[in-house]
Amino acid sequence: MSMELTGAEIVFKALADHQVEYIFGYPGGAVLPLYDQLSKQKKIKHILVRHEQGAGHAAEGYARSTGKPGIVLVTSGPGATNMVTALTDAYMDSIPLVCITGQVPSHLIGTDAFQECDTTGITRPCTKHNWLVKDVNQLAETIHKAFRIATTGRPGPVLIDIPKDIQFKKGIYKSNEKIEIDSYQPNYKGDATEIEKAIELIAQAKKPIFYTGGGVVNAGEKASETLRELVSTTGFPITSTLQGLGCYPGEDSQFLGMLGMHGTYEANHAMHDCDLMINIGARFDDRITGMVSKFSPGSKKIHIDIDASSINKVVKVDVGIVGDAQSIMSSMVDIIKKKYPGFRSSNKEKISDWWKQIEIWREKKSLSFREDKSVILPQYAVQRLYELTKNQDTFITTEVGQHQMWAAQHYKFSKPNRWMTSGGLGTMGYGLPAAIGVQVAHPKRLVIDIAGEASILMCIQELSTAVQYRLPVKIFILNNEYMGMVRQWQELLHDKNYSESYSEALPDFVKLAEAYGAIGIRADKPAELDEKIKEMISVDRPVIFDCRVTKEENCYPMIPSGKAHNEMILGAEDEEVITEEGKVLV
Amino acid sequence: MSKSAYSTDITEEKLERVIIVAWVDNETGVLARVAGLFSGRGYNIESLAVAEVDEERNISRITIATNGTKLVIEQIKAQLLKLVPVHKVADFKIDLDKSVFKELALIKFIGDAEVLKQAEQICVDFKGEFLDKTPQSFIIQLVKKRSEINNFIKKAKPFGLASITRSGPLAMSKGSETIKDNKGKIL
Numbered sequence: 145m146s147m148e149l150t151g152a153e154i155v156f157k158a159l160a161d162h163q164v165e166y167i168f169g170y171p172g173g174a175v176l177p178l179y180d181q182l183s184k185q186k187k188i189k190h191i192l193v194r195h196e197q198g199a200g201h202a203a204e205g206y207a208r209s210t211g212k213p214g215i216v217l218v219t220s221g222p223g224a225t226n227m228v229t230a231l232t233d234a235y236m237d238s239i240p241l242v243c244i245t246g247q248v249p250s251h252l253i254g255t256d257a258f259q260e261c262d263t264t265g266i267t268r269p270c271t272k273h274n275w276l277v278k279d280v281n282q283l284a285e286t287i288h289k290a291f292r293i294a295t296t297g298r299p300g301p302v303l304i305d306i307p308k309d310i311q312f313k314k315g316i317y318k319s320n321e322k323i324e325i326d327s328y329q330p331n332y333k334g335d336a337t338e339i340e341k342a343i344e345l346i347a348q349a350k351k352p353i354f355y356t357g358g359g360v361v362n363a364g365e366k367a368s369e370t371l372r373e374l375v376s377t378t379g380f381p382i383t384s385t386l387q388g389l390g391c392y393p394g395e396d397s398q399f400l401g402m403l404g405m406h407g408t409y410e411a412n413h414a415m416h417d418c419d420l421m422i423n424i425g426a427r428f429d430d431r432i433t434g435m436v437s438k439f440s441p442g443s444k445k446i447h448i449d450i451d452a453s454s455i456n457k458v459v460k461v462d463v464g465i466v467g468d469a470q471s472i473m474s475s476m477v478d479i480i481k482k483k484y485p486g487f488r489s490s491n492k493e494k495i496s497d498w499w500k501q502i503e504i505w506r507e508k509k510s511l512s513f514r515e516d517k518s519v520i521l522p523q524y525a526v527q528r529l530y531e532l533t534k535n536q537d538t539f540i541t542t543e544v545g546q547h548q549m550w551a552a553q554h555y556k557f558s559k560p561n562r563w564m565t566s567g568g569l570g571t572m573g574y575g576l577p578a579a580i581g582v583q584v585a586h587p588k589r590l591v592i593d594i595a596g597e598a599s600i601l602m603c604i605q606e607l608s609t610a611v612q613y614r615l616p617v618k619i620f621i622l623n624n625e626y627m628g629m630v631r632q633w634q635e636l637l638h639d640k641n642y643s644e645s646y647s648e649a650l651p652d653f654v655k656l657a658e659a660y661g662a663i664g665i666r667a668d669k670p671a672e673l674d675e676k677i678k679e680m681i682s683v684d685r686p687v688i689f690d691c692r693v694t695k696e697e698n699c700y701p702m703i704p705s706g707k708a709h710n711e712m713i714l715g716a717e718d719e720e721v722i723t724e725e726g727k728v729l730v
Numbered sequence: 731m732s733k734s735a736y737s738t739d740i741t742e743e744k745l746e747r748v749i750i751v752a753w754v755d756n757e758t759g760v761l762a763r764v765a766g767l768f769s770g771r772g773y774n775i776e777s778l779a780v781a782e783v784d785e786e787r788n789i790s791r792i793t794i795a796t797n798g799t800k801l802v803i804e805q806i807k808a809q810l811l812k813l814v815p816v817h818k819v820a821d822f823k824i825d826l827d828k829s830v831f832k833e834l835a836l837i838k839f840i841g842d843a844e845v846l847k848q849a850e851q852i853c854v855d856f857k858g859e860f861l862d863k864t865p866q867s868f869i870i871q872l873v874k875k876r877s878e879i880n881n882f883i884k885k886a887k888p889f890g891l892a893s894i895t896r897s898g899p900l901a902m903s904k905g906s907e908t909i910k911d912n913k914g915k916i917l
Contacts, residue, residue: 268759268762269767272814273813327816327913328814452811453812455916460801466916
């Protein structure tokens with residue numbers, strides 16, 4: 145039976161049919177009919193942000209921490225353009241978002257009307273797909289397609305632009321079951337012969353390594369379990385990208401830590417020297433590979449990815465398998481168990497030299513840092529934060545920069561979906577709104593945004609959102625008064641010319657918190673850090689924690705640009721060595 | 731050490747010319763998606779032709795002449811296949827044994843009787859079809875390979891050649907073979 149509904153009613157019926165609980169948004173002229181309808185229904189709750197970009201990142205945090213799509217509703221023109229950063233961020237990090245934008249009425253499109261912009265044109269390169277709905281009878285179908293495309297295959301953001309007159313017009317609601325997208329059929333299973341080839345390489349390898357990424361998170365919670373089974377079945381070492389942290393327990397002995405530009409010594413050396421690399425759901429990003437021509441020169445490479453275009457894009461591989469990480473890893477486990485019963489113990493001897501080598505690299509203790517009793521070291525702050533929160537199911541978001549890398553290095557995750565960070569786009573300002581989205585989805589959990597004092601100011605307005613909805617997010621600022629990563633690069637590569645990377649004026653973060661109606665805490669001394677962190681955790685309200693850290697700490701270890709994985713520098717001592725040898729650095 | 735956080739470009743591989751064909755849903759914005767993909771990812775478009783080829787299924791065929799290293803050509807195809815309204819993609823290397831390549835050109839000549847007479851002779855030599863004639867001008871149509879049209883233009887240029895429009899090359903595989911579905915596959 146078909147019903148006549150208004151466009152606005154169709155939107156909310158469709159959202160309800162997709163089990164949407166929350167939307168993040170901001171009203172405006174071109175979405176007033178939708179906001180009118182919003183208040184007339186009870187199923188879907190709306191989180192009013194303070195800036196559209198915040199809505200986008202909040203939806204990303206919601207999506208990443210739940211595995212469900214994040215929903216955004218914003219107005220035309222500036223509402224839409226303010227969403228561009230969040231859409232691009234979600235596109236780079238494969239986060240499913242459904243963004244609904246209002247548009248000026250159909251008859252005004254193309255006339256440069258008030259708050260008109262070419263939303264589908266602007267967002268075409270930063271969405272997986274987008275639509276301008278010109279016929280109310282196409283609206284339901286378009287929304288269903290949008291959900292399908294956002295959440296299946298390689299997830300990503302989609303956008304539906306709805307002119308205001310379409311929101312008023314009456315049309316037919318079409319249910320989700322009848323929708324087919326001819327040209328869009330993501331491949332989940334993976335080619336059986338390629339999987340067999342991969343297993344043969346695994347059986348022969350003497351120096352293997354698993355290199356896993358965000359694709360494992362996106363393949364669902366089960367995928368992390370299957371990954372643990374695969375790693376345990378093989379006895380191979382495993383490293384993870386920034387996005388993949390949490391899929392494998394950070395404190396497990398087979399885990400070598402994160403790899404890449406600020407990855408551990410053992411992870412990067414193992415990647416360089418391995419004879420078999422098994423990439424599951426990672427994409428050979430340039431922060432991972434370093435110089436591509438020097439990237440793991442002697443290894444055979446297996447690449448499992450749901451996105452066929454990721455395979456052979458940056459690094460040519462020997463075996464490429466298109467499909468869902470969960471499904472493929474699970475077949476791999478089955479085949480290994482069937483073909484090579486007791487593989488781990490029978491294969492132990494073959495890879496024992498490899499593990500010995502890895503232990504030697506491990507002894508470098510590349511994440512260690514000096515002790516300081518007078519000032520708080522940022523690494524120490526993250527370490528204490530971890531130790532004091534690891535007894536509960538904690539969700540961490542970050543902004544972008546040094547603090548992000550220290551968080552990735554020193555906070556150990558044991559579960560997926562607990563770590564929300566802007567990896568691909570590197571969006572400063574991501575962390576606070578993302579934390580809000582996470583807290584909305586997990587009201588009883590501890591949610592901490594590990595931030596820098598520069599990044600946090602990019603979306604600080606969302607603290608007002610947190611206060612309004614009583615979302616007790618904790619903003620843990622590693623405050624060194626510098627854009628730390630910019631300063632670090634200027635130190636290493638531009639002769640310490642700290643051009644515009646020092647913030648000569650900063651707010652008093654304690655007073656800022658109070659102005660917003662949140663709690664402010666400040667720590668200056670290492671001795672008071674634990675007490676104050678405990679105080680922060682115990683407060684059931686939003687907190688800004690101003691952690692004053694040493695000003696000119698660099699983030700190590702580090703692969704300098706243009707270098708290979710085995711040419712890492714571990715700290716300032718290495719810099720000097722290199723300088724003397726040939727002024728390669730500084 | 732480089733002063734960049736990115737690695738340096740070391741590609742010295744040879745560029746090859748190729749014609750890429752994509753079968754797409756004939757819907758609003760699809761051409762912008764395809765053209766935007768090329769500009770956004772730094773690929774080159776030499777020429778582009780697009781028209782609906784299957785009214786019933788609402789399918790258009792987009793033909794793009796481009797160039798790139800082997801890896802780039804593979805990436806162009808892979809990225810095109812990633813677009814939702816793209817059904818399948820093919821590339822035609824410039825190999826006359828395997829494929830047919832044709833381009834349509836309309837060319838106008840303007841001049842006095844003496845000049846036009848010489849121009850006409852070249853057109854006849856190249857088997858051009860005369861579409862319009864006045865005492866001061868004529869238009870011919872050429873349906874040929876790109877290089878032959880280039881050759882014609884070079885020869886005819888001094889004889890009143892006034893205006894040219896070209897469709898860009900179209901391509902089709904020879905023999906009974908057609909292009910198979912390759913959506914979601916490694917190329």
